[in-house]
Amino acid sequence: GAVVSQHPSWVICKSGTSVKIECRSLDFQATTMFWYRQFPKQSLMLMATSNEGSKATYEQGVEKDKFLINHASLTLSTLTVTSAHPEDSSFYICSANPLRATEAFFGQGTRLTVV
């Protein structure tokens, strides 16, 4: 199957700093990628749709100025958590599809801890 690589797998940062998470499609191009968030003991919730060459689309309740998404190429989307606070601590995971494939492939996820 297709491979989606996410980096870093875990990160600890101080409150008030920003953290960038990368999502790469290694062996295919993806015009659209999705970012999800999972709080402890909860399911995954879609945060935003990342569109190559255009602005991301955010789900209701997700602050676009706090979670900056950049999809600058067909193989890379980045999520930057700006001015992170402890309540942003969560598991963030991205997904992408090869073109004309309907199965979503997921990155390994990034566990963010804000202290």
Next chain:
Amino acid sequence: KQEVTQIPAALSVPEGENLVLNCSFTDSAIYNLQWFRQDPGKGLTSLLLIQSSQREQTSGRLNASLDKSSGRSTLYIAASQPGDSATYLCAASFYTGTASKLTFGTGTRLQVML
């Protein structure tokens, strides 16, 4: 808005038992349905993908069914093993033309006891 629900929320069974996990979704216009496994603190492992035109898929001891008309899917695990202990998530997929946007269920936390 699509909602996906899984029951039971948690399940504990003795080793060797066959079991069924249930998933229900509110919008029958799904493109496909995926079942995932998630180990504690880890990412997702894709188990089975059922296209909307299919009724079931099998992989080893796993069998997943899909009934769009009733908005239900089941994951059947045969001869359960302690290594099957994990959280199982189902996700209904809506294809946007370039990617599959998933709505995840609430998950079933499975423990298989020795």
